[in-house]
Amino acid sequence: MFGRLVYESFRRQKRRKLLAGIAITLGVAVATAMIAVATDIGDKISRELRRYGANLIVTPQEDTLDVQIGGVDLKPPSDGAYLNEADLPKIKGMFWRNNIVGFAPMLPVSVGSEEADESKNISLLGTYFSKRLTFGKQDFVTGVRITHPWWKVQGSWPDDNSSDVLLGQTLAAKLSRKPGDDIEIAGQAHRISGILSTGGAEDSPIVAPLALAQQILGKPGAVRRVYVSALTKPEDAFARRDPQSLRGAEYDRWYCSPYAASIAFQLQEAIPHSHAEQIRQIAQNEGTVLSRIKGLMLLVTLAALFASAFAVSAAMATAIFERRAEVGLMKALGAGSVSVAALFFGEALLLALIGGIVGFAGGALLARRIGRSIFDSQITIDPVLFPVILAIAVIVTFAGSAMAIRRAVKFDPVYALRGEA
Amino acid sequence: MSTQRNSDLVNRRAAKPHTSMFLRMLMRAAVLRRGRAASALLAMAVAAAAATAMLNLYVDVQAKLRKEFRNYGANIVVVAKDGQPLPADALARVESALDGHGLAVPFAYVMARTSDGQSVVVSGTDLDQVRKLDSWWSVTAWPNASQDALVGARAAAVVSPQGKAFDLSFQGRTIHLNPAGTLRTGASEDSRIYLSLKDFESWTGLQPSTIEIAFSGSSEEIIALVQKLTPALPFAEVRPIRQIMEGEARVLGKTRATLAAAAVLIIATAALCVLSTLIGWVFDRRRDFAIMKALGASEGLIGGFFAAEAAALGAVGAIVGFGVGVGVAAWIGRVNFHAPVVPRFNVLPIVFVGSIAVALISAVLPIFLLRRVQPAMILRGE
Numbered sequence: 001m002f003g004r005l006v007y008e009s010f011r012r013q014k015r016r017k018l019l020a021g022i023a024i025t026l027g028v029a030v031a032t033a034m035i036a037v038a039t040d041i042g043d044k045i046s047r048e049l050r051r052y053g054a055n056l057i058v059t060p061q062e063d064t065l066d067v068q069i070g071g072v073d074l075k076p077p078s079d080g081a082y083l084n085e086a087d088l089p090k091i092k093g094m095f096w097r098n099n100i101v102g103f104a105p106m107l108p109v110s111v112g113s114e115e116a117d118e119s120k121n122i123s124l125l126g127t128y129f130s131k132r133l134t135f136g137k138q139d140f141v142t143g144v145r146i147t148h149p150w151w152k153v154q155g156s157w158p159d160d161n162s163s164d165v166l167l168g169q170t171l172a173a174k175l176s177r178k179p180g181d182d183i184e185i186a187g188q189a190h191r192i193s194g195i196l197s198t199g200g201a202e203d204s205p206i207v208a209p210l211a212l213a214q215q216i217l218g219k220p221g222a223v224r225r226v227y228v229s230a231l232t233k234p235e236d237a238f239a240r241r242d243p244q245s246l247r248g249a250e251y252d253r254w255y256c257s258p259y260a261a262s263i264a265f266q267l268q269e270a271i272p273h274s275h276a277e278q279i280r281q282i283a284q285n286e287g288t289v290l291s292r293i294k295g296l297m298l299l300v301t302l303a304a305l306f307a308s309a310f311a312v313s314a315a316m317a318t319a320i321f322e323r324r325a326e327v328g329l330m331k332a333l334g335a336g337s338v339s340v341a342a343l344f345f346g347e348a349l350l351l352a353l354i355g356g357i358v359g360f361a362g363g364a365l366l367a368r369r370i371g372r373s374i375f376d377s378q379i380t381i382d383p384v385l386f387p388v389i390l391a392i393a394v395i396v397t398f399a400g401s402a403m404a405i406r407r408a409v410k411f412d413p414v415y416a417l418r419g420e421a
Numbered sequence: 422m423s424t425q426r427n428s429d430l431v432n433r434r435a436a437k438p439h440t441s442m443f444l445r446m447l448m449r450a451a452v453l454r455r456g457r458a459a460s461a462l463l464a465m466a467v468a469a470a471a472a473t474a475m476l477n478l479y480v481d482v483q484a485k486l487r488k489e490f491r492n493y494g495a496n497i498v499v500v501a502k503d504g505q506p507l508p509a510d511a512l513a514r515v516e517s518a519l520d521g522h523g524l525a526v527p528f529a530y531v532m533a534r535t536s537d538g539q540s541v542v543v544s545g546t547d548l549d550q551v552r553k554l555d556s557w558w559s560v561t562a563w564p565n566a567s568q569d570a571l572v573g574a575r576a577a578a579v580v581s582p583q584g585k586a587f588d589l590s591f592q593g594r595t596i597h598l599n600p601a602g603t604l605r606t607g608a609s610e611d612s613r614i615y616l617s618l619k620d621f622e623s624w625t626g627l628q629p630s631t632i633e634i635a636f637s638g639s640s641e642e643i644i645a646l647v648q649k650l651t652p653a654l655p656f657a658e659v660r661p662i663r664q665i666m667e668g669e670a671r672v673l674g675k676t677r678a679t680l681a682a683a684a685v686l687i688i689a690t691a692a693l694c695v696l697s698t699l700i701g702w703v704f705d706r707r708r709d710f711a712i713m714k715a716l717g718a719s720e721g722l723i724g725g726f727f728a729a730e731a732a733a734l735g736a737v738g739a740i741v742g743f744g745v746g747v748g749v750a751a752w753i754g755r756v757n758f759h760a761p762v763v764p765r766f767n768v769l770p771i772v773f774v775g776s777i778a779v780a781l782i783s784a785v786l787p788i789f790l791l792r793r794v795q796p797a798m799i800l801r802g803e
Contacts, residue, residue, distance in 0.1 A: 023697050030686045037679060048675050052493070052668035057607055065579055066612040067540050069530045150663045199663030277607040284557040285492045292489050293676050295757040296482065300475070300680065303749070304687045307471045311694030314464050318701030366686075374678045 002339075006346050016319050017351065023315030024355030025362065027308030028393045032363025034304040035389070036381045037370055038297040044375045045293050046231050046286075050101050054147045054227035055283040056264050058083065058276045082107075082222035083274055085210065089135040090270045091228065099231040099258050102146030104128050105223040107213045108205070111186050122171065123205040124185065126213020131160040144207075147229045151202070155179025155194025158209060164193040166207040186216050228267060228276075232260045234287030305392075312393075313400025316351075320344060320404035327408045328416025337409045344408070348401045349394060356393035360386055447730055450709070457702055462738055464698040468691035469742020469776050470749060473768060475684035477750035481762040482680060485754065486673055487637050492556050495526075495633035496643055496665045499650065501657045506628035514653050515632055518646065523636035526550040527629035529621055533589040533614075535580050542613045543589060545621020545629070554635050557606065564601035564617070571615040574605045580614065589614070596624040640670045692779050699734075699783035703727060707791055711799035720792060727784045735780030739773045746772070 010017055060081035083105075091103055107126040128143035143160070144151060156179070158164035165185070167177055172195045175183070182189045185206065196207055214220050233239075239259035246254050255262055260278040267276035278284075330340055364381045371379030451458045499515060501507045506529070515525045529545040548563060548571065564571050572580065577600065581587045586599045604610060618629070636646055643661050650659045713723050747764040754762035791799075 019697055019700070023693060026693055027690060030690045033686060034683060037683070041679065045672060045675065048672045049668070051671050053664055063575075065539070065541055065575055066609050067532060067542055068609045068612070069532065069542055148664075150667045199661055199666075277611075279607040280557040280559060281494060281555070281606065281608060283607070285489075288492060289486070289489050289672065292486065292757060293672075296478075296676075296753070297679065297683070299753045299757060300478070300683045300687075303471060303474060303753075304683060304690070307467070307687050307690045307694070310464075310467055311690050311697070314460075314694045315697040317460070318697055322701060322704065370679070370682050374675055374682065 002343065002346065005343055006350065009343075009347060010350070013323075016322060020315045020319040021351055021355050024312050024351055024393060024397060025359040027312040027396070028356050028359025028389060029362035029366060031305050031308045031392065032360050032381070032385065032389050033366035033370065034301045035385060036363065036367035036379055038294075038301040039382070040367075040371070040379045041297045042290060042294045043231075044371070044377070044379075045290055047101075047377075048375075049286045049289065050229050050231070051149050052282050052286070053149070054104070054229045055232065055260060055279050055286065056228040056230055056267060056276055057279055058226040058228060058267050058271055058274050059224075061273045061275045063275070080224070081273075082219065082224060083226065083271060085214075085221045085223050087271045087274075088223070088226065089133045091226075091267065092133075092135040092138055092140060094263075094266045094270045095256065096230070096258050096263050096266060099263065101229040101231060102142040103226055103228040104142065104144045104147040105210055105226045107210060107217065107222060107224045109213050109217045111206075111216055122185075124165075124213055124216065125202065125205050125207045126210040127207060128210055129157050129160050131210075147227050148198070151196060151198045153194040153196055155192070158193040160209045161211070162193075162209065163188075163212050164191045164209075165212070166194050166196040167192050168203040168205050168207065169195050169197045170203045171206065226271075228263075230260070230263050231258065232263060232283065232286065233258045234291050235259060235261070235284070309396045309400075312396050316348060316397055316400040317404040320401055320408055324408055324411055324416045327411060328413035331413040332417060340409050341405050344401060344405045345398065348397045352394040352397035353390065355397075356390040359393070360389050363389075443726065443729070446726065447733065450706075450730060457705065458734075461698050461702045461734055462741075464695050465734055465738025465776060465780065466742040466745065468688075468695045468779070469739045469772050470745035471691040471742075472688045472775065473743045473746025473772050474749040474753070475680075475687050476768045476771065477747060477762055477765050478753060479677065479680050479684050480765050480768065481750070481754065482677065483673060485758045485760065485762070486676060487669075488758075488760075490669045490673070491635050491637055493665050493669070494555050494557070495635045496662050496669075497634040497636055497647060497650075497659065498662055499632040499634065499654060499657050499659050501630040504630065505656065506630050507632065507654075507657060509628065511654060511657065512629070512632060515634060515650065518650055518653060519634065519636060522638065523634055524550060524554050525632050525634045526554045527618065528631040528633060529618065529625075529627055529629040530631070531591050531625050531627060533591040536588050536590075539579055541576055541580060541589070543591070543616065543621070544613050545616050545618045545625075545627075548615065548617055551615070554633060555606075558610070559605040560602050562602035566599075566601070567617070568596070568598055568620060569601035569617075570598040571602050571604050572600045573611040573613045573615075574603055575611040576614050577603050591625050594624060596620070640666050692775075695776075695779050696783045699731065699780060700787050703731075703784055703787040704791075707794075707799045710788070710791055711794075711796035714796040715800065724785065724788055727788050728781055731780040731784030732777050735777035736773065738780070739776035742776070743769055743772055 060083050062081045064080040085105060088103065088105060091097070091100055094100075104127050109124050109126065111122055111124045130141050130143040130145045132139065132141050145157065153166060158166060165183065167175070167183065172178075172192075177183060177192055177195075179192055179194045181192050183192055183206070184190075185208075190208075190212075197203060210223070214222055238254065239257070239261055241254065243251065243254055243262070243265055255265070260283040264276040264278055268274055327340055330343075367379045367381060371377060499507070499511070507527075512525060512527050519525060526547055531543055532540050533543045535541055551558070552563060560571060577584075580589075581600050584600055586597060588595050588597055590596075598614070598616070604615065616624075622628070636643055638646070643666055647659050647661050710723060710727075713726070751761040751764070754760055
């Protein structure tokens, strides 16, 4: 009998069921989409923040002081120690290798060139542009195009295995060169594949593939410093502790958290004779910006959950209130309050389940669309969310119906049947 | 006597034909069905509050996040051409162009020698301003006395490994410095020594050659400021720091886009909630509708009556909701950004018109559906 009542109620009152069902479906869809976006936004914004460039720097352990004013390196090139280029792919073998977005080695050299002032040498910076490297079975591409995304080239980027170079735009203007021209460096002619504009110190030197810089310096395999761009977790009090003071489980937890400090520690382990440090300007601010945006989205998600819960309850209350006459008839025929309430709750449960399933699917699609159109990448939905969302949908639907059901059950059947509600 | 009273009434009604009855019906409808009217009003107010809060946040989040982004430091740099010092009034000119919307800090650099002949870069600057500009600097203690220096972590290992006072010489002139604190940034600052500008000038006799500017504004505003500063400072090169400018524009753009998507979803849900509540409310009153029709009211009048009721509900709901929404936005601002979101009154007309529009749609839709039904059918309770 109960099953039949529910079935007939759905069959005969399509309009009312549809209105309530749509409200639940939309509410669940919005809630699902917002939860998915809010849980994923940290990751997405963290990737966007990588546009600020490298947040870690690796230098040789016994390095002499940088003598750099306004981005111009005044250090004699013979000075100081070097890292070994062959060690670099090991970065992709560390524990947090998947958090390493990219790295770029740098080797500044100073070269004589006939075109410039005789008295003044030009500085040349050797680096990777987008070099293909292999570590174990992994193939990956890294270089300044990943770590320094604000560098713009007019013309084309040189190939890492060629001997083409980029000319900083200040230097290019001074020498009046265009992409495609030649420039003489250390007695050899090199093709200028493009003009580099960075809005920073790299506007003045020549930027060349690393191998070319090593050849000019006469030190194959030498690298002065490596910029590493890594996805990190915002620093907290635990992250600031000295790894040497940590014991056992604490040390493991520190080592296995992607803090800038612990990634720097692992970089030091991966590359022999190196010193890795976070670039505080980038690494520190990233954390605050990230936590602000995450906090904002969390609060907005709460607002969205509240709005959808309210919409669902309002729709349920309306749907039940409209059926007072039916309640009156049932009670006049001898139904108790419990069986009337059970009928309404049964219907609410069915509606919540159907609306919850359809809404979850819709919300997942919505989240994917938002991810694709805003962040150009997928927003993945944790399947664990499904039962949680379904449970929330049922609870909210019940809570929304409860008040209306109470009132409907209490109503005197005589008035309800006479239509004097 | 009674005829006279009657004619008085007739006269009074003639002067204001329907208005008083119309208002009376509106008022009585709201008072008699308090519960239903209140729940419709609640739905309206919640929707308006959600819309207000989201719009307020959307408008204000840029200003709030921009403040956070300024912690990244300078986004414009002024460098004197050919290594010459900047003229003395350069900083004043930059500050007048900034007009209080940012921070400008002068830097002077020289390459000095330590007592054992090593080269080290020494910079003179306004240390109090640097502290505000470069908030990421990790400093053990900021110098405040004369001849106190802030020594970069790597420079410290060279010039005073035990934290003792040291001498630096530049073009034959020597200065005696106390290492007051150690500086750690992970960048080239670690290899430098920072002094107050006063000490630096009396030692080297040189003026600042660089001004770093942290300007709060969009990329377009930064470019505009650079274009304004370039003719004012003909002796220097003014350029935006693209690394900072572009990173900020990108992250801010994505955040606002996400927030906009969230706002659309939330406002749509809230509007739907209003729609379903109001449709139910009007359907519920089909007996009123039938009686009015049976008494000879025209369809236009009935439509007008329900529309006026809905509009009044929308207006009251919008104003109440606006107040609540501003409060919610302010709370979110305080919790997340530690500064309340300022109420934006230009959001009010949008919320107001939107609420009334949604209310009108949800009132007119059921009327339209009921129009074809005979009043007798409704009155019989079918």
